[in-house]
Amino acid sequence: MTTRGSNTFYIHTFGCQMNQADSAIITALLQQAGYTPAESEESAGIILLNTCAVRENAVDRIENYLQHFQGLKKRAKGLVVGVAGCIPQYQREEMFSISPAIDFLAGPDTYRTLPSLIEQSRTGGKPTSLEFNSAETYEGIDPVRQGDISAFVPVMRGCNNMCAYCVVPFTRGRERSHPFSAVMGEVEKLVASGYREITLIGQNVNSYHDPEQGMNFASLLDLVSRTAPEARIRFTTSHPKDISEALVRTIADRPNICHHIHLPVQSGSTKIVGRMNRGYTIEEYREKIAMIRSIIPGVALSTDIIAGFCGEQEEDHQATLKLLSDIRFDLAYMFFYSTRPGTLAARTLEDDVPEAVKKQRLQEIIDLQNSISAELFQQSIGSVVEVLAESESKRSTGQLMGRTAGNRAVVFDREGYQPGDLVKVLISAATSATLTGRPE
Ligand code: SAH
Ligand code: SF4
Ligand code: F3S
Secondary structure, rough: OOOOOEEEEEEOOOHHHHHHHHHHHHHHHHHOOOOOOOOOOOHEEEEEEEEOOOOOOHHHHHHHHHHHHHHHHHHHHOOOOEEEEEHHHHHHHHHHHHHOOEEEEEOOOOHHHHHHHHHHHOOOOEEEOOOOOOOOOOOOOOOOOOOOOOEEEEEEEOOOOOOOOOOOOHOOOOEOOOOHHHHHHHHHHHHHHOOOEEEOOOOHHOOOOOOOOOHHHHHHHHHHHHHHHOOOOEEEEOHHHHHHHHHHHHHHHHHEEEEEEEOEEOOOHHHHHOOOOOOOHHHHHHHHHHHHHHHOOOOEEEEEEEOOOOOOOOHHHHHHHHHHHHHHOOOEEEEEOOOOOOOHHHHOOOOOOOOOOOOOHHHHHHHHHHHHHHHHHHHOOOEEEEEEEEEEEOOOOOEEEEEEOOEEEEEOOOOOEEEEOOOEEEEEEEEEEEEEEOOO
């Protein structure tokens, strides 16, 4: 049996980039308190799950995962298991009934209390720290990230949008922007450490508003790109109702901002996006896409789709398929709707699309989008793309894996290049998920 250092910790991160960024903050906070990262879960004295509540299957996954801790805790005396992130914030003390293996709970705004939660757990309590704190942006904490090529930099926390299906406003609380000066300070440190890619993140970056001097997201993005001229700059997520022409022009004007916009539409039916409380019509969405494409020719576009939302009829589903065929997104993240208790939809709308129909519609959406992505990938055979090498390819050390500015995965012959290099790659083959090639 492996020995577990009682002052070592291991974090499992689930969910979105925000949780990944939070895990880097948690690592910093625990290190400050004298704990050290463990090599693996098997050798850790403290295991922390940083969880996601956005869809029912994400929650099921954690519940299944927690089961294996029950046996483990009997064998590993003194092991502390904490659950952090969006699920405990949402389900609160109810979490303890899911698994007796859980020692403590922490929500996204309370990570500064983690050292004390760990100590209290060791003296036999089941402590929780689940208050919202809309002033918390973890200013002054220097995140300890995984990897030294790409970094996520949060520019805001929380969300005020109240999309009817979405649990995020309930798990992350009110929207708050980080001070411009704090974001720039972090970017300067990343530049000094040689990071090659910086992704500014927030649930709705377009509503960024500097609390000190009122600067907007376009100004922030512009200055970040000038401060880190050698790095690729990305950002996510944009909300279609808030994305501005000024922002799109900034992306077009600055050579190191990736020409990629993730613009979740959710459905192709104006009736359904209205019920979702998204704040735009599909005509307006199409106009935004036309504006973006006219200012940034060749821009890569991606989106999120939810199939089978409350009240969705066959004609609404057909409208989603039509929108996908018309716009031809490079990539889409596609889900079937699952009710999240407490949300506007759960309280006011009937979840009336049968599960089999939701899954059938989702499959049609996935099949269509895969064929579009595959066609777009095929079209890039013979072209030269700029790839930021991220790692060795899973299959061979003689190949590197990286991404294009449009976020397409590329595997290419190594030929002396290292992770972190920007490489011009001639594309020779494509599947629906990956391009392959060799340096030009
Ligand atoms: N703030 C981002 C991300 C939200 S969560 C945004 O506004 O785009 C990421 C995606 O999960 C959403 O865009 C949506 O497509 C999906 N999603 C959220 N809640 C869901 C639910 N209850 N059922 C299915 N998919 C959901
Ligand atoms: Fe959820 Fe909507 Fe906020 Fe995105 S913008 S996190 S979908 S409420
Ligand atoms: Fe999930 Fe929380 Fe992110 S619910 S998507 S981890 S904000």
